Amino acid sequence: xxxxxxxxxxxxxxxxxxxxxxxxxxxxxxxxxxxxxxxxxxxxxxxxxxxxxxxxxxxxxxxxxxxxxxxxxxxxxxxxxxxxxxxxxxxxxxxxxxxxxxxxxxxxxxxxxxxxxxxxxxxxxxxxxxxxxxxxxxxxxxxxxxxxxxxxxxxxxxxxxxxxxxxxxxxxxxxxxxxxxxxxxxxxxxxxxxxxxxxxxxxxxxxxxxxxxxxxxxxxxxxxxxxxxxxxxxxxxxxxxxxxxxxxxxxxxxxxxxxxxxxxxxxxxxxxxxxxxxxxxxxxxxxxxxxxxxxxxxxxxxxxxxxxxxxx
Amino acid sequence: xxxxxxxxxxxxxxxxxxxxxxxxxxxxxxxxxxxxxxxxxxxxxxxxxxxxxxxxxxxxxxxxxxxxxxxxxxxxxxxxxxxxxxxxxxxxxxxxxxxxxxxxxxxxxxxxxxxxxxxxxxxxxxxxxxxxxxxxxxxxxxxxxxxxxxxxxxxxxxxxxxxxxxxxxxxxxxxxxxxxxxxxxxxxxxxxxxxxxxxxxxxxxxxxxxxxxxxxxxxxxxxxxxxxxxxxxxxxxxxxxxxxxxxxxxxxxxxxxxxxxxxxxxxxxxxxxxxxxxxxxxxxxxxxxxxxxxxxxxxxxxxxxxxxxxxxxxxxxxxxxxxxxxxxxxxxxxxxxxxxxxxxxxxxxxxxxxxxxxxxxxxxxxxxxxxxxxxxxxxxxxxxxxxxxxxxxxxxxxxxxxxxxxxxxxxxxxxxxxxxxxxxxxxxxxxxxxxxxxxxxxxxxxxxxxxxxxxxxxxxxxxxxxxxxxxxxxxxxxxxxxxxxxxxxxxxxxxxxxxxxxxxxxxxxxxxxxxxxxxxxxxxxxxxxxxxxxxxxxxxxxxxxxx
Numbered sequence: 068x069x070x071x072x073x074x075x076x077x078x079x080x081x082x083x084x085x086x087x088x089x090x091x092x093x094x095x096x097x098x099x100x101x102x103x104x105x106x107x108x109x110x111x112x113x114x115x116x117x118x119x120x121x122x123x124x125x126x127x128x129x130x131x132x133x134x135x136x137x138x139x140x141x142x143x144x145x146x147x148x149x150x151x152x153x154x155x156x157x158x159x160x161x162x163x164x165x166x167x168x169x170x171x172x173x174x175x176x177x178x179x180x181x182x183x184x185x186x187x188x189x190x191x192x193x194x195x196x197x198x199x200x201x202x203x204x205x206x207x208x209x210x211x212x213x214x215x216x217x218x219x220x221x222x223x224x225x226x227x228x229x230x231x232x233x234x235x236x237x238x239x240x241x242x243x244x245x246x247x248x249x250x251x252x253x254x255x256x257x258x259x260x261x262x263x264x265x266x267x268x269x270x271x272x273x274x275x276x277x278x279x280x281x282x283x284x285x286x287x288x289x290x291x292x293x294x295x296x297x298x299x300x301x302x303x304x305x306x307x308x309x310x311x312x313x314x315x316x317x318x319x320x321x322x323x324x325x326x327x328x329x330x331x332x333x334x335x336x337x338x339x340x341x342x343x344x345x346x347x348x349x350x351x352x353x354x355x356x357x358x359x360x361x362x363x364x365x366x367x368x369x370x371x372x373x374x375x376x377x378x379x
Numbered sequence: 380x381x382x383x384x385x386x387x388x389x390x391x392x393x394x395x396x397x398x399x400x401x402x403x404x405x406x407x408x409x410x411x412x413x414x415x416x417x418x419x420x421x422x423x424x425x426x427x428x429x430x431x432x433x434x435x436x437x438x439x440x441x442x443x444x445x446x447x448x449x450x451x452x453x454x455x456x457x458x459x460x461x462x463x464x465x466x467x468x469x470x471x472x473x474x475x476x477x478x479x480x481x482x483x484x485x486x487x488x489x490x491x492x493x494x495x496x497x498x499x500x501x502x503x504x505x506x507x508x509x510x511x512x513x514x515x516x517x518x519x520x521x522x523x524x525x526x527x528x529x530x531x532x533x534x535x536x537x538x539x540x541x542x543x544x545x546x547x548x549x550x551x552x553x554x555x556x557x558x559x560x561x562x563x564x565x566x567x568x569x570x571x572x573x574x575x576x577x578x579x580x581x582x583x584x585x586x587x588x589x590x591x592x593x594x595x596x597x598x599x600x601x602x603x604x605x606x607x608x609x610x611x612x613x614x615x616x617x618x619x620x621x622x623x624x625x626x627x628x629x630x631x632x633x634x635x636x637x638x639x640x641x642x643x644x645x646x647x648x649x650x651x652x653x654x655x656x657x658x659x660x661x662x663x664x665x666x667x668x669x670x671x672x673x674x675x676x677x678x679x680x681x682x683x684x685x686x687x688x689x690x691x692x693x694x695x696x697x698x699x700x701x702x703x704x705x706x707x708x709x710x711x712x713x714x715x716x717x718x719x720x721x722x723x724x725x726x727x728x729x730x731x732x733x734x735x736x737x738x739x740x741x742x743x744x745x746x747x748x749x750x751x752x753x754x755x756x757x758x759x760x761x762x763x764x765x766x767x768x769x770x771x772x773x774x775x776x777x778x779x780x781x782x783x784x785x786x787x788x789x790x791x792x793x794x795x796x797x798x799x800x801x802x803x804x805x806x807x808x809x810x811x812x813x814x815x816x817x818x819x820x821x822x823x824x825x826x827x828x829x830x831x832x833x834x835x836x837x838x839x840x841x842x843x844x845x846x847x848x849x850x851x852x853x854x855x856x857x858x859x860x861x862x863x864x865x866x867x868x869x870x871x872x873x874x875x876x877x878x879x880x881x882x883x884x885x886x887x888x889x890x891x892x893x894x895x896x897x898x899x900x901x902x903x904x905x906x907x908x909x910x911x912x913x914x915x916x917x918x919x920x921x922x923x924x925x926x
Contacts, residue, residue, distance in 0.1 A: 081710050106650065138650030142579040165705040173557045174576035179549045203690075203709050203738050206702055 071182035072149055074158045074175045075261055078211050079189035080198050081164035084221040087253035088189060088260070089161055090114045095257050096130045099267050102148045102155035103134040104141070106163040141174060149180050157184070157263040165207055169214040184262045185327035188215035192226045192234055192249075199241075212238060215245045216328035217259065217308060223249045244329035246308045248280070256280050258309065258347050262325060265311045265345050280308070281350045286343045290315045293322040293333050296344075300324070301331040305348065312344030383407045383426040384918075385417065390897055391437045394868050394882035404437065406889040409918035414883050431920075435912055436897045438863070439882050440612025440890030441833040442870035444781045445760055445823035448594035448616040448642065451602030453502045453827050456586065457488045459530055460503035464830050467604035469926065478514055481530075485522045492526075499523065500586035501530035503827070504539065507793055508846065514539045515563070516570025529585025533789075535828060536686045538578040540570050540585060548581030574686075593625045599632045599642070604926045606640040609832045610892030612916040613871065613880050614640055617727065617760065618647035618677035621663065626673070633670040639914060639921040641670045641890075643874055645677035645727055648707065653715040657722050664724075669917065672876070677760070678715055678728045679706040681735035684763060684798050685790055689732030691764070697800035702734075709738055716746035716757070725875060726757050727781075733764040740772050747776060756819070758873045761786075763807050764799065770809065770816040779873040782808040784822040784839040785829040787852075791845035805852040810840045814861060821870035822862070834898065837862035838907035859903050889918040 077085050089103055090113065105112045113126055113134050120127040126134040133155065137144035141160070148158050158181075162171055168186045175183045188211050191198075199208045212218065218238055223231055235247055248259055257264040259280065287296070293316045300310045310326040313336055323336040324344055384406050391401040393414055405412040405420045413420045420426070451467060458464060458472040459481050465471045475481040481504065489499055499522065506512050519528045519541035527544035531537075545551040545568055553566040559573035572578045582588055594602060594616070606614055619625065621644060633642050646660050656676060664674030681703055682688025687696060688703040695702055707715075712728070719726045730736040739759060747755070758779040759765070763786060765773070773780060787808050795804040806812070813820040822840050824831050840862045843852050857865075871881030880888050895910035913922040 081708055136650055139575070140579065142576070143583075164708045164711075167704065170576065173559075177550060177555065177557060177560070177577060177580055202741075203705070203734070207705055 069154070069180075071180055072155065072158055073182050073184040073262055074145070074160060075184040076160045076162055076168045076171050076175075076186045077189070077260075078162045078166060078168040078171075078186060078214070079164070080191070080195070080204065080208050080211065082194070083164075083189035083191045084253045085161050085189050086112050088219065088221070088250075088255060089159060090117065091253050091255065092159070092257050092260060093117055093128055093130075093132055096132055097257075097264075097267065098130065099157060099261075099263055100131040100153065100155045101128075101133075101261075102151070102158045103128075103132070103161060104137050104144050104148070104158060105134060105161045106137065106166070112161065141171065142178065145175065145178060145181060156267075157261050159261070165204075167207070167210050167214065169210075172214075184325075185216040185330065186214050187217045187219060187260050188212060188245075189219045189221050189253075190234075190238065192220050192222045192231055195220075196234060196237055209241060212241045212245075215242055216330055218242070218245045218247045219255050219260070220247060220249045221253055222251065224251045244303070246303075246328045248308065256347070258282060262309060262311055262327065265309050265347060279350050280347060282345065282347045284312075284343055284345050287314050290317045290319065292317065293324060297324045297326060297331040297333050300326045300344070300346065301329050303329065306351075307346050307348040310344055310346045312342075313340040314342050314344065381408050383412060383423060384429050385420050385426045386429050386432050386437070387417070388432045388437045389434050391883060392439075392863070392897075392899060393884060394439050394864060395884040398884070401883075404883060404889075404891075406915075406918045409889055411883060411885055411887050411889050413885055432893060436894040437883065437915075438610070438892045438894060438898070439867040440880060440888075440914055440916060441610045441866050441892050442613040442821070442874070442876075442881055443606075443611050443823060443826070443831060443833060443866075444615055444758075444821040444870040444873050445617050445783075446614055446826040446831055447828075448599055448602045448614075448619075448644075450605065450827035450831060451600070452594045452598030454601055455598075456531075457485055457499070457501040458503060459484065459501040460533060461505050461508040462830075464503075465605075465608060467601035467608075467926075469608060469923065477509065478512060478518060481514075482518060482522055485519070485528070485530075489522050489526070496526060498544070498585045499526055499528045501528075503533045504530045505533040505789075507790070513569070513571065516540060516542045516545060516568070519570065527584045529582065529587055531587055533828065534683065534685060536574060536683065538572045538582055538585075538587065540572065540581050542570070544581050544585050545570060547584040550577075550581060593620055593622070596628050596632050599629060600638070603639045605826075605831050607914050607921045607926060608911060608923050609834075610894065610911040610914055611831065611833060612640055612888075612890040612892070612914050613874070613876065614642055614831075615874070616642055616644040618645040621646050621659075621673075626663065626666065629671055630666065630668065634668060636919075638670060639916050639919070641672060641880070641888075641916065643672040643675065643876075645675045648676055648678040648715055648726075653711060653718050656715065657718040657724055660724050661722055672874075674724065675874075676715070676719060676724060676726045678712060678726055680712065680728055680730045680739055681706060681732050684731050685793060687798070689764075690734040690738070691732040691799075692734040692737065696798060697803075698797050700798075703732060705735075709742055712739065713742040713746055716743050717750055720746055720750040720752040720755055723752070725755065727760050728757070729760045730765075731761050731763050733766060733769065736762055736765045736769050740769065740776065740778075743776055743778070744772075753777070754875075756873065756875055758821075760823075761825075764803060765809065766806065767809075767812050767816065770812050770818050773813075774817040779819040779821070780813050781821040781823050781870070781873055782810055782813065782840075783825060784808055784810065784836050785824050787843060788839045788846060789829055791843075791851045792847045792849070795845070795849075795851060806855060807852065808840075809852075809855045810857045810861075810865070811855045814857060819869065819872045820865055821873045822865045823870075832907070833866035834909045834911075835907040837866050837898075838903075840865065841903050841906055859899060859906060862906070863898060889915055891915040
């Protein structure tokens with residue numbers, strides 16, 4: 068039985084830059100096979116130079132990626148993706164501008180063989196607050212924002228720093244649990260958007276450094292309370308956007324930890340996995356994670372000054 | 380010279396004010412040559428007098444402006460509705476008024492099945508009329524534990540399934556956390572599935588998948604029989620996906636010499652951009668035939684009122700439910716309107732809640748300023764909660780409306796009690812206001828949601844009775860004559876077909892509803908009981924008894 072296929076929902080109102088970001092991810096897929104599900108084929112969602120072949124249902128993209136539209140049948144399209152050979156590594160659902168992302172995650176959660184990786188919402192730095200006041204779209208836009216694990220504020224170059232700060236503050240007031248990343252032209256670190264990139268980069272690099280994100284690998288030196296660790300990593304104060312890796316529980320059971328924003332989960336993993344958690348976070352804040360680890364282990368026993376060191 | 384047939388009738392109700400009734404109609408080349416007295420008609424030269432309708436009443440062939448051909452397909456499943464309903468072959472199925480009666484009917488159907496693995500499917504269940512009793516998978520397990528069973532509710536938004544179906548759909552497991560899947564004390568789903576997201580994974584195993592909305596060839600033929608039985612000669616399929624194979628199949632079936640109706644299928648605006656959709660429909664228009672009138676678009680703005688997915692203006696739902704869902708963004712609708720106006724393609728927009736109606740009006744107004752189109756006749760479909768101000772705007776913008784009169788009977792009590800409350804329930808499907816504000820109006824069944832039958836629909840609009848027998852919205856009643864206009868010329872107008880069908884006058888298609896009773900004499904309270912003998916479509920005669 069293969070591992071569940073991770074599914075990320077990419078949402079946000081019309082014009083926020085979902086398609087631009089998806090194309091950026093495809094250009095930087097770096098060997099990962101992405102399956103993009105779009106609500107409509109419409110004004111071709113994929114940049115022409117990335118397309119290798121096209122038939123009625125499916126667009127084949129350079130690097131083993133694919134794109135197809137789901138129209139009104141998301142479940143059917145997901146099943147189709149799971150049956151592709153070779154199977155994709157990760158499914159991205161680019162939802163329509165009026166879709167409620169948590170409802171999509173709800174549907175994904177019903178299907179065996181899939182795992183919801185999180186909800187990434189794009190917000191247009193210039194217009195998101197206006198959209199959130201729109202006569203018709205207000206509640207829809209606000210629900211999209213409150214559903215997010217990660218909010219990507221796009222088109223940051225089009226607003227003043229003061230306006231950007233005010234937009235960020237407002238987003239935070241709508242959804243305190245979400246992590247907020249500023250980008251331009253949809254250029255986001257793929258590791259921040261997709262769990263699979265995080266794992267992929269950790270083994271085969273290179274990391275797409277941006278000016279304010281950094282990635283570190285944190286290696287526990289022995290068994291620990293895995294749920295407590297995951298919870299710490301998901302705490303807003305950790306400065307982390309995502310974390311993924313393996314740790315050993317006091318019972319000796321190897322566990323997989325997956326964190327996106329404030330959401331975390333742990334699950335049983337194969338014994339041959341080496342301990343190590345890849346953490347992606349905001350520069351300057353991640354460094355403090357070592358301190359946190361000490362706090363954590365101090366609950367369990369005397370801290371070892373050498374353990375829990377973060378390594379680049 | 381081609382042959383002329385003159386039909387004599389007890390009475391011909393023409394819908395043409397300059398000759399409102401007549402005794403004879405002359406037909407040549409499938410069209411109406413003349414209407415009047417025999418002496419007037421004889422002036423056209425040699426003819427054959429056909430007296431087969433001498434004791435019948437002829438009306439223009441009825442026009443149903445909002446139905447779905449899938450009704451024809453659904454009749455291959457077990458009917459589980461509360462009200463008596465006639466199938467395409469004329470058999471009237473008693474309504475099932477208790478869950479036990481439904482289970483007995485399912486057991487009888489199950490006993491006749493030969494393939495032990497085939498799914499057993501039912502449709503049109505509505506527990507609203509049974510004190511909202513919940514059907515569980517255990518109930519359906521009493522019919523079979525080995526074959527999957529699924530019963531679709533009348534609303535189309537809820538599916539009841541048995542344990543086997545849940546298992547096949549991968550939902551027979553603990554730990555599900557979804558608002559559309561109620562769990563029993565054992566932590567497993569009860570077998571009720573709410574909303575398309577939860578219905579789809581199981582629906583495919585019990586005969587309900589997405590493609591059901593595209594009727595197959597047999598379904599379309601059966602649908603044609605229902606048209607004959609109800610006096611309908613022009614009917615919409617609102618809306619279809621119109622995939623290439625589906626279009627080919629519809630062209631073939633409606634092209635058969637024996638096909639008794641003109642079908643008007645609308646392309647659903649979903650899963651493609653506005654530009655693509657308009658381009659596709661412009662191309663489809665080229666393939667239209669006399670009996671398959673391709674070339675129109677259906678957009679969907681919001682969901683349904685009883686499903687709490689309709690978009691409501693303040694103060695929202697009466698029971699406090701959160702506002703519903705947008706199915707199409709305002710910008711997308713605005714773009715569709717602009718492109719369609721420019722291309723001369725008509726758009727019908729589903730709006731149920733009054734906020735959805737407002738949005739459609741707000742998007743059309745600037746589009747019309749950019750792209751003036753003086754006879755666009757864009758239609759709001761359902762438009763159930765519009766207030767008088769919105770109707771006045773529709774009138775100013777040149778819009779038409781097609782109101783869901785049947786809904787008022789079937790779910791009016793529910794709306795009064797639960798969804799919108801007494802005041803707005805009174806004004807739902809406001810036919811009087813539509814006519815008084817000059818909005819061209821049709822009324823519809825939305826078959827299979829409610830049964831096809833324009834005389835029943837007319838009765839609903841005239842009497843405004845709910846299922847419990849209350850008159851709801853006295854002021855919004857319309858007169859019998861107005862209702863008869865709505866199910867003929869009124870509906871034809873909303874399809875831009877009023878020059879071809881909808882009245883009996885020279886030059887129009889020889890489309891008649893052939894009736895045993897006179898709907899103008901039978902009385903408002905009995906309008907639904909008008910007996911239909913059959914139809915004439917394009918001069919071809921279809922007797923109900925011969926189907």
